[in-house]
Amino acid sequence: MAIDFQAEVTKRRDAMMADLLALLRINSERADHLADAQHPFGPGPVQALETFLALAERDGYQTRNIDNYAGHFEYGQGDEVLGIFAHLDVVPAGSGWETDPYEPVLKDGKLYARGASDDKGPTMACYYALKIIKELELPVSKKVRFIVGTDEESGWADMDYYFEHSGVEKPDFGFSPDAEFPIINGEKGNITQYLHFSGSNGSDFVLHSFEGGLRENMVPESATAVFSAKKARFAEIETELSQFAAKNDLRTELTQDNDLFTITVTGKSAHGMSPQAGINGATYLASFLSRFSFAGAARDYLNLAGCILHLDYYGEKTGVAYTDTKMGALTMNPGIFRFDAASDDNTIALNFRFPQGTSSETIYQQLTKLQGPERVTVSKHLHEPHYVPPTDSLVSTLLNVYEKQTGLKGDEQIIGGGTFGRLLERGVAYGAMFPGYENTMHQANEFADVEDLYRAAAIYAEAIYELIK
Structure with a gap:
């Protein structure tokens, strides 16, 4: 028929x-x-x-x-x-x-x-x-x-x-x-693992909050940080942020209320399976802030997000990289960032798409070796x-x-x-x-x-x- x-x-x-x-x-x-x-x-x-x-x-x-x-x-x-x-x-x-x-x-x-x-x-x-x-x-x-x-x-x-x-x-x-x-x-395979940070947060710069990302399987389009610094630093921060934004094709916003500063960085969202197709506003913001003298948990959080996770689409700096001849390379999307100075549990959610030949357990063991996080936890939603x-x-x-x-x-x-x-x-x-x-x-x-x-x-x-x- x-x-x-x-x-x-x-x-x-x-x-x-x-x-x-x-x-x-x-x-x-x-x-x-x-x-x-x-x-x-x-x-x-x-x-x-x-x-x-x-x-x-x-x-x-x-x-x-x-x-x-x-x-x-x-x-x-x-x-x-x-x-x-x-x-x-x-x-x-x-x-x-x-x-x-x-x-x-x-x-x-x-x-x-x-x-x-x-x-x-x-x-x-x-x-x-x-x-x-x-x-x-x-x-x-x-x-x-x-x-x-x-x-x-x-x-x-x-x-x-x-x-x-x-x-x-x-x-x-x-x-x-x-x-x-x-x-x-x-x-x-698909698994999300979480990096946890806690500890003191005090220096010339104090991070009050850092938020970015809507879902683990989305590249964070934007992120916002609120921090304290001497208000006289505004002109310096404004100039450096403008240069940083121009260099990396980002949209940024900076506001000041006495010693309190708020910065928002906007990139481009994408599907978490292809983090290289997006512009991660959160890791770019962390990369910018990591140049300043934050201390304790804030320093560890920003340095890891801005220096290790930033642009590390295939987990090379993180130490989890793996490529299978049929399924291709592992990818990593830092999808959700939550930092609150009043909390003793600040997190970064990393969503991994991994080929045959590696595993969630292998990824977990490598993440526990990172400097900064006090512990790593794993989502119960594992897809092999x-x-x-x-x-x-x-x-x-x-x-x-x-x-x-x-x-x-x-x-x-x-x-x-x-x-x-x-x-x-x-x-x-x-x-x-x-x-x-x-x-x-x-x-x-x-x-x-x-x-x-x-x-x-x-x-x-x-x-x-x-x-x-």
Whole structure:
């Protein structure tokens, strides 16, 4: 049976866009301060989940909401289950947007909104792909379970809860529409480790606070430090900061209130898997401040952040560097900085994407050797490296569909990012970004190319059908 999936998508373009815009208007950032028993990650993720499941019910699916952590609906019958894993939560919008991140804007063929490319746009493209199969009543021999989570951008507590409480077994194989074409069949390991500092803080310069970063998996766009020094030093600090900003292409702000100084440094956010693609405002600020005569815990904190962690994308100065011939190099993102002079526990969160051949324990042992931190702790959310070989029929089928629809060669790819594809032993990530696409995930002015979303929907439709027919 020859089916023109691109033509089928074209018939549904307006409906798909309308549903996507409704989803994008929901601020589904995790908000722990608003969390309760009915809203495990805050009200926004729940609203997005309920909205998505309502779309599925409108289109004739029976849905399940697993206590507002995650939900699913199913299509087809068969002993084998294809899992499609997507997520409706988003990283914080942050600053630097030219438009309202939660009021989608279409401009020059691009759809600007937080979540447009990660992951609401691809989720909707995949949803409409399955909708096409359902509406055409194509014959299938397997079941599809479409699963949506609400905590992918944080600790994946949504999926932990889902598999513990849903009463369903994991799908036999599947994919997540949350990355790139032609395919992501390998993902590095992912772990966050924390450096802890305490001790006295007194000298000619006294650091009162240092804050930067929104999430561990985002390069901190900006950071702010408040410190004391003799007010006569203002002109000197102002001149040096101006020179530092010009040299490093940074935006800076300096204010003074008698002996109290406040400096903000603004760089550029990026996905934590590619720290080299961003400009870490926090390590740049620490690099600037480390030239002054801070003492004790403040000196240790600023020196480590500004002299060791600064620009150390691959962990070379930190001593954790490792490269695997297949998976590539370990990367390190110093993602969250919190220093308060009144606290005896000041921290730096380091997010690592590590290949096979090294481990979280190896990284931990090396970090304990650093000068300055009094201790190191490790997040409980560890993801080991994941790989599905090209010989697997899942991988080969998805690559064949991609090649057929695009005319481009499909090769395996391994990334530092983590997707729900790794939830399954036979799980991969598949689209929706195409080769050469500008990746704005986790950045200000995130966008999705509208035509690419429609192209992806057609690829997803044929791919799903080939996997379950």
